[in-house]
Amino acid sequence: MGRISLPENGMNKEDVLSRLESFKSDDVKWHDGQLFGLIYEAGQDVEDLVKEAHSLFLIENGLSPMAFPSLVKMETEVVSIVTALSGGDDETVGNITSGGTESIFMAMKAARDWARETYPNIVKPEMVVPVTAHPAWNKAAHYLGLKINMTPVKDDLRADVAAMENALTENTIILGGTAVTYPHGMIDPIEEIGRLAREDNLWLHVDACLGGLMLPFLKKLGNDIGPYDFSVPGVTSISADIHKYAYTPKGVSTVMYRKRDFRKFQIFAYADWPGGVYATPCLAGGRPGGNIAAAWAVFQYLGEQGFLALAKKARTAAEKLMDGINAMPQLCVLGEPRATVFAFGSDEINIYELAARMAERGWHIDAQHLPPSLHMTVSPIHLAAADKFLVDLRHTIPEVPPADSEELSEPAAMYAMLGTMPDRKMAKEFAVEYINDLYRVS
Incomplete structure (x- = not known):
């Protein structure tokens, strides 16, 4: 295995940037539209905007709302916009995370802790999701000690709700659906899954990381988009990535809850540290202010018409x-x-x-x-x-x-x-x- 040591003497700025530029030589030429995934590009004007907005808050740290109230203001305003686009109301809350994986993870953590309070007799909690769900669900289950039961999809590649119902056990606490599925681009029948959730008082999370900032606008344009968001009774939480179809740098996502009483199960607090009371809304402690600023800037710049x-x-x-x-x-x-x-x-x-x-x-x-x-x-x-x-x-x-x-x-x-x-x-x-x-x- 090779090894790189810290150089004894630093390079000048021009040489450093030149080296960085050279590293890109083997990368995919995504600016030409030759990459179908990973990068979401809206145009040079949006790219230039997010670069400038990001640089204005490049060093600021979202860990401390007291030191940087500007970041709290921007985060809450961004979340408010996304919840409105997701069928939320004045009771809907959420936070910015580092990406869809963290958003799903935080929703699963909140659901697990909600179930510990709601169903204290369940000691081995389970979730039921279709096989087309993103592996972030499996990762969350692995880290959080949840059993995940994967169910087949129907011939139309959407969730088979009957199979999900058959997979329910006395230990089930979570149901999942997706809008839009990564493998095939489908919208699961969230209304039907919501019915299951309501019947057994289960937590229903909708992964709209891929579709959350695209589907609301396609619907307004007259496309046939079925109900998938907080307008569906039974939906408890939703994840929606900003760094996909809101075209910001990685990683910026949102995790949202129908009401604030659900979000409290997401928050971590520790009161006995000699360094003071420590509390964070998400998994990360320090959070990059530039990503929050870039997200806020894109929404203000594009507006609904954009x-x-x-x-x-x-x-x-x-x-x-x-x-x-x-x-x-x-x-x-x-x-x-x-x-x-x-x-x-x-x-x-x-x-x-x-x-x-x-x-x-x-x-x-x-x-x-x-x-x-x-x-x-x-x-x-x-x-x-x-x-x-x-x-x-x-x-x-x-x-x-x-x-x-x-x-x-x-x-x-x-x-x-x-x-x-x-x-x-x-x-x-x-x-x-x-x-x-x-x-x-x-």
């Missing part, structure tokens, strides 16, 4: 891409996605090899399994790139071997192997070893 225009561009791009893909006889979009995320697969050609060949043309598309497919998260920037993508895709298909071919490139063969490995424990161990080996100096 968000509507960007949502229209993103949805138009998604529809153009889906129509173009469905027009190719070897490919098909999975299900009927209602927003700006979708996946496509093939029964004829090897979908993983297709991704590898498209990567040679500069396109970065994430591979998925169960079933094999390619993931597309579409931003407004992709409207300008859609035609070129479809042309390259059409030209690449004849180069791709059949679905059952064993003559695959190394990346395609590796992903196919992981997706079909019958021993899922072995697949998990492989992933752990890969990550453990990746983060080291080489």
Whole structure:
């Protein structure tokens, strides 16, 4: 294993920045719209704004509301805007977190502690969520000592509520649904899940990390978006990422609660530390002020009309891409996605090899399994790139071997192997070893 030591003498500013710029040479060229995921780009004007807003509060620390009341003001105003977009009312509260994983984690922590007070006889609490739920649910369950029961989805790739109901036990305290699911871009039937939650007084969390800042605007534009937010009776908490379709730097998300009595279970406080009483609303202590400022700035800069225009561009791009893909006889979009995320697969050609060949043309598309497919998260920037993508895709298909071919490139063969490995424990161990080996100096 290699090792890097602190240099004895520092470099000048220009050399440091030059080195940093050189590190980007092998990164995906996302400014050209060649990346479908990870980056959410609204345009250079928004990017410039968030850079300036972030730099104004670059050093400020959200740990102390007394020292930096400006951050409390901006955080509460941002949360108020997002709760209003999420069907909340004057009783709805929330906080800014570092991302969707922390938002889901905090909601699960609050639900667990609520259940300890509400159902003290339950000592081994469980949650029920569809298999399409983000792995952040599994991570939260692992860290918080919750048992997670994963249920299948229906043929339309949305939650099977009957299966969820059958999975309920006397220890169930949490139900989960998603709007929009990452793998396929679906909106789970939240109204039906809400009915289950109300019948048994269970905590229902809706993961709207991906859709929370897109669906409200698509709905206003006349798109068919079913109920998924606090307008649905039974929904207790919602997570919605700002660093996705509000186009801020990573990581900025929100976790929201129908009323403040639920949020108190999120908060951690310790009164016996010699350093004073310590209390934080979220998992992190110190929180970057720049992220909070960037979030506030985007909402003020774009306003409702700006968000509507960007949502229209993103949805138009998604529809153009889906129509173009469905027009190719070897490919098909999975299900009927209602927003700006979708996946496509093939029964004829090897979908993983297709991704590898498209990567040679500069396109970065994430591979998925169960079933094999390619993931597309579409931003407004992709409207300008859609035609070129479809042309390259059409030209690449004849180069791709059949679905059952064993003559695959190394990346395609590796992903196919992981997706079909019958021993899922072995697949998990492989992933752990890969990550453990990746983060080291080489």
